[in-house]
Amino acid sequence: MSLDEMAADWRGAADSVFDEVVTLRRAIHADPEIGLQCPRTSARIKAALAGLPLEFREGTSTTGFVAILRGGGIDRTGGNGRTVLLRGDMDALPMQEETGLDFASGVPGAMHACGHDSHTAMLVGAAKALCARRDVLPGTVVFMFQPGEEGHHGARFMIEDGLLADPAPDAAFALHISPNHASGVVTTRTGTVMASADTLHARIVGRGGHAAMPQGGLDPIPVACEIVTALQVYIGRQVSVSDPAVLSITKITAGTAHNVIPGEATLLGTLRTLSEATRVQCHAAFVRIVENIAAAHGAVGEAWIDTGYPVTVNDVRAAVLMRESAVEQLGEDGFEPMIHPIMGAEDFSYVLQAVPGAFAFIGAAPVGSDPATNPPLHNTRMTIDEAVMAKGVALHCAVATRFLERGFEAG
Ligand SMILES: [Zn+2]
Numbered sequence: 001m002s003l004d005e006m007a008a009d010w011r012g013a014a015d016s017v018f019d020e021v022v023t024l025r026r027a028i029h030a031d032p033e034i035g036l037q038c039p040r041t042s043a044r045i046k047a048a049l050a051g052l053p054l055e056f057r058e059g060t061s062t063t064g065f066v067a068i069l070r071g072g073g074i075d076r077t078g079g080n081g082r083t084v085l086l087r088g089d090m091d092a093l094p095m096q097e098e099t100g101l102d103f104a105s106g107v108p109g110a111m112h113a114c115g116h117d118s119h120t121a122m123l124v125g126a127a128k129a130l131c132a133r134r135d136v137l138p139g140t141v142v143f144m145f146q147p148g149e150e151g152h153h154g155a156r157f158m159i160e161d162g163l164l165a166d167p168a169p170d171a172a173f174a175l176h177i178s179p180n181h182a183s184g185v186v187t188t189r190t191g192t193v194m195a196s197a198d199t200l201h202a203r204i205v206g207r208g209g210h211a212a213m214p215q216g217g218l219d220p221i222p223v224a225c226e227i228v229t230a231l232q233v234y235i236g237r238q239v240s241v242s243d244p245a246v247l248s249i250t251k252i253t254a255g256t257a258h259n260v261i262p263g264e265a266t267l268l269g270t271l272r273t274l275s276e277a278t279r280v281q282c283h284a285a286f287v288r289i290v291e292n293i294a295a296a297h298g299a300v301g302e303a304w305i306d307t308g309y310p311v312t313v314n315d316v317r318a319a320v321l322m323r324e325s326a327v328e329q330l331g332e333d334g335f336e337p338m339i340h341p342i343m344g345a346e347d348f349s350y351v352l353q354a355v356p357g358a359f360a361f362i363g364a365a366p367v368g369s370d371p372a373t374n375p376p377l378h379n380t381r382m383t384i385d386e387a388v389m390a391k392g393v394a395l396h397c398a399v400a401t402r403f404l405e406r407g408f409e410a411g
């Protein structure tokens with residue numbers, strides 16, 4: 001089978017593994033695990049991959065692993081030197097499922113509400129389909145099965161464990177389902193595709209006292225309010241509208257009674273940016289504004305930041321390759337350009353800091369539903385059209401083989 005014939009038949013290859021993909025997805029959905037340790041999910045994936053010509057590597061920080069497939073074919077230059085990484089995340093969220101599905105979560109307080117069950121199942125399907133064509137596969141595929149995406153930095157831990165070092169991928173790709181896009185429609189963009197996400201903390205320390213005689217204390221509440229306002233002025237006046245940021249103070253805590261001035265106030269919030277430069281600028285401004293407005297009133301302001309995920313940035317060439325593969329496999333209607341980045345965050349960003357690649361969404365709105373009003377990701381009633389997983393498998397295979405065959409050269 002030639003490479004062109006192979007590309008033409010990825011949909012057929014995906015259909016032949018579809019039943020197994022659905023079975024695996026449902027098994028994972030019914031038994032969700034949260035965080036960096038997802039041992040039952042890892043065991044299910046390994047069982048599904050048993051007997052395939054794959055090398056397995058794991059680290060010590062998570063139950064994630066990579067499975068390596070070394071193809072025996074040659075690329076356009078007559079070589080076999082490229083390595084491509086495909087990633088599927090496998091962790092669930094701490095929430096109670098309310099879908100009413102036959103295979104709904106059997107674990108109280110845990111739910112696959114972000115579709116990672118389907119991502120893992122699609123990646124297993126792609127591994128099966130690609131292994132079946134191993135002889136003509138013109139390079140190496142690394143399948144990255146990753147826990148701890150939902151805020152636990154799983155991708156970063158796997159990189160720190162050395163799992164992306166040998167073989168080091170030359171390109172990396174990931175798919176994320178979306179119940180708010182028409183089923184089977186792929187969407188992504190060049191450059192920034194998702195935001196950074198950091199948690200902001202501040203404490204304003206004044207002096208408590210009698211509310212009728214505020215001059216006897218040092219009231220931290222108006223200082224905290226002034227800081228919140230100043231932060232919004234900063235975002236509106238010092239951050240470029242063409243490289244925007246969102247800063248939301250979401251929690252203010254102070255006080256115990258109507259007649260008591262509290263000794264301190266605390267602030268909690270989130271910062272989202274679309275570039276590392278703006279992110280760094282906003283970190284410095286947050287600390288500066290908290291410390292100096294507090295100091296201006298004679299109080300003490302302390303600010304600290306829990307660093308979350310970096311900005312997810314698609315390589316221009318990789319995003320083009322993703323689009324071309326989607327059109328090849330799913331038709332012209334199978335791709336929709338993403339106009340604006342999404343202010344959510346994704347830890348595939350760590351992989352894309354190390355390896356050029358692309359992250360894309362694939363629509364999974366259930367049949368007969370309205371994508372605009374479907375329960376979104378992270379909702380207790382989120383469901384997907386499982387049929388989309390066959391398309392996702394085909395797209396994974398097409399993206400991987402297209403890169404192995406020709407690198408980032410178009411056409
Ligand atoms: Zn999520």
Ligand SMILES: [Zn+2]
Pocket residue numbers: 114115116149176
């Ligand atoms: Zn997700």
